[in-house]
Amino acid sequence: MGIAIIVPKLAINRQTVRRYAYARALPERDLQAVRESQLDPFLPFLYAQWKTSRENASRLWREMQEGGYSGTMKQLLRWSSTRRRAPSKHVLQRANAAAQPLTPAEPSMSAGRPLPGAKRLAWLLCQTETDLGASERTTVARVR
Helix, strand or coil, rough: CCCCHHHHHHHHCHHHHHHHHCCCCCCCCCCCCCCCCCCHHHHHHHHHHHCCCCCCCHHHHHHHHCCCCCCCCHHHHHHHCCCCCCCCCHHHHHHHCCCCCCCCCHHHHHHHCCCCCHHHHHHHHCCCHHCCCCCHHHHHHHHH
Protein backbone atom coordinates (compact mmCIF):
# COMPACT_ATOMS: atom_id res chain seq x y z
CA MET A 1 0.00 0.00 0.00
CA GLY A 2 1.43 3.38 -0.97
CA ILE A 3 2.03 6.43 1.18
CA ALA A 4 -0.59 8.43 -0.74
CA ILE A 5 -3.23 5.85 0.20
CA ILE A 6 -2.18 5.53 3.86
CA VAL A 7 -2.15 9.28 4.63
CA PRO A 8 -5.90 9.95 4.18
CA LYS A 9 -6.86 6.67 5.87
CA LEU A 10 -4.94 7.55 9.04
CA ALA A 11 -5.26 11.34 8.80
CA ILE A 12 -1.63 11.93 9.73
CA ASN A 13 1.15 13.86 8.04
CA ARG A 14 2.69 12.41 4.89
CA GLN A 15 6.20 12.80 6.31
CA THR A 16 5.24 10.73 9.37
CA VAL A 17 4.01 7.89 7.15
CA ARG A 18 7.12 8.18 5.00
CA ARG A 19 9.42 8.03 8.05
CA TYR A 20 7.74 4.81 9.21
CA ALA A 21 7.60 3.34 5.71
CA TYR A 22 11.37 3.63 5.28
CA ALA A 23 12.33 2.69 8.85
CA ARG A 24 14.08 -0.66 9.27
CA ALA A 25 12.19 -1.37 12.52
CA LEU A 26 9.29 0.16 14.40
CA PRO A 27 10.75 3.00 16.50
CA GLU A 28 9.97 2.55 20.17
CA ARG A 29 8.69 5.49 22.19
CA ASP A 30 10.71 6.80 25.10
CA LEU A 31 9.07 6.74 28.50
CA GLN A 32 8.09 10.20 29.64
CA ALA A 33 8.53 11.32 33.20
CA VAL A 34 5.32 11.86 35.13
CA ARG A 35 5.04 15.47 36.22
CA GLU A 36 3.37 16.55 39.42
CA SER A 37 0.00 18.16 38.90
CA GLN A 38 -1.47 21.11 40.77
CA LEU A 39 -4.20 18.70 41.82
CA ASP A 40 -1.79 16.28 43.55
CA PRO A 41 -1.82 18.01 46.98
CA PHE A 42 -5.64 18.00 46.91
CA LEU A 43 -6.16 14.39 45.79
CA PRO A 44 -6.81 13.03 49.32
CA PHE A 45 -9.52 15.69 49.76
CA LEU A 46 -11.01 14.92 46.33
CA TYR A 47 -11.07 11.16 46.89
CA ALA A 48 -12.72 11.63 50.29
CA GLN A 49 -15.39 13.86 48.75
CA TRP A 50 -15.90 11.45 45.86
CA LYS A 51 -16.47 8.54 48.27
CA THR A 52 -19.30 10.46 49.93
CA SER A 53 -20.89 11.10 46.49
CA ARG A 54 -20.03 14.81 46.47
CA GLU A 55 -19.31 15.00 42.74
CA ASN A 56 -20.20 18.62 42.04
CA ALA A 57 -16.98 19.87 40.49
CA SER A 58 -17.92 23.55 40.81
CA ARG A 59 -18.50 23.24 44.53
CA LEU A 60 -15.32 21.18 45.02
CA TRP A 61 -13.31 23.74 43.05
CA ARG A 62 -14.53 26.61 45.24
CA GLU A 63 -13.70 24.65 48.41
CA MET A 64 -10.25 23.85 47.04
CA GLN A 65 -9.64 27.51 46.19
CA GLU A 66 -10.38 28.40 49.80
CA GLY A 67 -7.76 25.80 50.74
CA GLY A 68 -5.12 27.36 48.49
CA TYR A 69 -5.68 25.64 45.11
CA SER A 70 -4.50 27.94 42.32
CA GLY A 71 -5.35 25.73 39.34
CA THR A 72 -8.23 26.16 36.95
CA MET A 73 -11.64 24.59 37.16
CA LYS A 74 -10.97 22.90 33.82
CA GLN A 75 -8.28 20.75 35.46
CA LEU A 76 -10.76 19.62 38.08
CA LEU A 77 -13.46 18.99 35.46
CA ARG A 78 -11.05 16.84 33.47
CA TRP A 79 -10.13 14.87 36.61
CA SER A 80 -13.75 14.41 37.66
CA SER A 81 -15.03 13.42 34.22
CA THR A 82 -12.83 10.32 34.25
CA ARG A 83 -14.23 9.22 37.61
CA ARG A 84 -17.96 9.71 37.18
CA ARG A 85 -20.07 6.63 37.86
CA ALA A 86 -23.06 7.96 35.93
CA PRO A 87 -23.64 10.80 33.48
CA SER A 88 -24.57 14.13 35.04
CA LYS A 89 -28.23 15.11 35.02
CA HIS A 90 -27.48 17.86 32.48
CA VAL A 91 -26.06 15.38 30.01
CA LEU A 92 -29.12 13.15 30.41
CA GLN A 93 -31.46 16.11 29.89
CA ARG A 94 -29.67 17.09 26.67
CA ALA A 95 -29.71 13.49 25.43
CA ASN A 96 -33.43 13.15 26.12
CA ALA A 97 -34.14 16.46 24.39
CA ALA A 98 -32.24 15.41 21.28
CA ALA A 99 -33.85 11.92 21.35
CA GLN A 100 -31.76 10.65 18.48
CA PRO A 101 -31.16 6.91 18.44
CA LEU A 102 -27.56 5.85 18.66
CA THR A 103 -26.27 4.04 15.59
CA PRO A 104 -23.80 1.22 16.06
CA ALA A 105 -20.32 1.61 14.66
CA GLU A 106 -19.42 -0.05 11.39
CA PRO A 107 -19.31 -3.79 12.21
CA SER A 108 -15.94 -4.41 10.58
CA MET A 109 -14.29 -1.68 12.68
CA SER A 110 -16.00 -2.51 15.97
CA ALA A 111 -15.35 -6.25 15.87
CA GLY A 112 -12.49 -7.55 17.97
CA ARG A 113 -9.85 -5.54 19.73
CA PRO A 114 -9.45 -1.77 19.36
CA LEU A 115 -7.16 -0.53 16.62
CA PRO A 116 -3.59 0.45 17.49
CA GLY A 117 -2.42 4.05 17.26
CA ALA A 118 -1.90 5.90 13.99
CA LYS A 119 1.88 5.47 13.96
CA ARG A 120 1.63 1.73 14.55
CA LEU A 121 -1.02 1.49 11.79
CA ALA A 122 1.22 3.42 9.41
CA TRP A 123 4.01 0.96 10.16
CA LEU A 124 1.76 -2.06 9.61
CA LEU A 125 0.35 -0.72 6.35
CA CYS A 126 3.85 -0.18 4.97
CA GLN A 127 4.92 -3.78 5.60
CA THR A 128 4.52 -6.64 3.17
CA GLU A 129 1.91 -9.19 4.12
CA THR A 130 4.53 -11.91 4.56
CA ASP A 131 6.31 -9.85 7.24
CA LEU A 132 3.16 -9.58 9.36
CA GLY A 133 1.85 -11.97 11.98
CA ALA A 134 -1.71 -13.30 11.94
CA SER A 135 -3.10 -10.65 14.32
CA GLU A 136 -1.29 -7.88 12.43
CA ARG A 137 -2.77 -9.10 9.12
CA THR A 138 -6.23 -9.03 10.72
CA THR A 139 -5.66 -5.45 11.86
CA VAL A 140 -4.50 -4.39 8.39
CA ALA A 141 -7.54 -6.07 6.82
CA ARG A 142 -9.85 -4.14 9.18
CA VAL A 143 -8.32 -0.83 8.13
CA ARG A 144 -8.32 -1.55 4.40
